[in-house]
Amino acid sequence: MHRVVKISKGLNINLKGAPVAEFVPVEAAKYYALMPADFTRVTPKVVVKPEDAVKAGDPLFFDKANPEIQFVSPVSGKVVAVNRGERRRVLSVVVESDGKFESVEYKAKDVLSLSAEDIKADLLKSGLFAFMRQRPYDVIATPADTPRAIYVSAFDSKPLAVSFEVALKGNEEDFQTGLDALSRIAPVHLGICACQKSTALLVAKNVTTTIFKGPHPAGNVGVQINKTAPVNKGEIVWTIGAEEVIFIGRLFNKGVVDFTRTVALAGSEVKNPAYSKVVLGAQLTNLLAGRLCNKYEQRIIDGNVLTGKKTTADGYLGAFSTEITVIPEVMGGDEMLGWAMPRFSMYSTSHSYFSWLFPKRKYTIDARIKGGERHMIMSNEYDKVFPMDIYPEYLLKAIITGNIDKMEQLGIYEVAPEDFALCEFVDSSKLELQRIVREGLDKLRAEMC
16 A cells, blocks of 8 residues: 655636547747756757757757766757857757657667666666756756655646656556666655556555645645655755656657657637647747737746746747647736735735636636735745745745755755745745755755755
8 A cells, every 4th residue: 555645735827728538739949949957957068069060869969067968859850040149158059850850879778787887877867867857956866866755756746747647648558668767876756646546656666655645735846845854954865757657658669759749739818728748848830820819918938836937929848848828918907906806807816816716616716916016025925835844934044044054954954946836836925946946056056066
């Protein structure tokens, strides 16, 4: 029997536009881009130039701090641009696909017969190690480290998120092989949802499976670590996304680098929210073509509404993104009595509107902040939606004041910016809590390393 962990604190945000469990075919994109900004605190050194021919799995750039970590092309074709910003910072490396989707060839291997170093070597060479993140600091993992464990969350509880069971269908063998490969490096902990019924999840081998019940952020890997075995000072834990585990399985089963993932196009401004098979880094033009409503000006988000980033219709799918969300930028104009006008159609986490009477109703929420930033942290607001055994208010205050000792005592080694996304959503002071946490982690890393 698997251990069951019940989470009571949190919040499920019911939004209109959830994807239905069907696939919409999408024409393959012409251009693909890999963006260093997707890989937190990586300093890229580009190893290609325009007109260079590449295959899927050929390196485009590496991390100057850890040169063995390569970031590779998602498709075959030719490099058409290395885009740079201020102070020549690399923004993206763009590849024009030749439509063949050829991969660098590897030999299929029995992962259970390989050593941890053999697995790491193949992951580094293929570029798949770049998807491995670590706690503390929530950055790309260091290959030379020996992690205490590797955590995989097989469900996403964020609004309008991809159902991993949909993505898993047909990829069960590759998923198990990916878990087997990770288990050669360190003990693997698999977090699943109580509602999931897939046999590949319930009877996964070479892992410790834990079932989580409760609202978002139950699917966050940070919450799962906190509820099973919190990270202490001096310990290192690695994490990786469930679909990236499938990438690893394809490498060892088929001997190819294949970054095809299941992406949800969702949100209230999408005509037919559903799933599509898309290669990492693809330009979004074909995915969005003819599928958006024109009622309001639109906010296109690479990712989800809580942690995603604003993009455009000709932007690119982020390296870790499994959904593209489209919501209104602004709905309507000035309203009589403003926020004080009683109404049923507006969502609120407090009792300001009557939406609390209808907990199952789905809402359309626009991108407005609806208030100005106030330089104060409201008492007890975060505790209602923050399930980790940490005092979020005090930790944030320690980060803001730069108190390293307090940050350590209050649990900063366990957290990532995404763990504070719900706190940011309910925050009356409109503070950018995820940015504050990111800056705190960077300051701590600079101090300790």
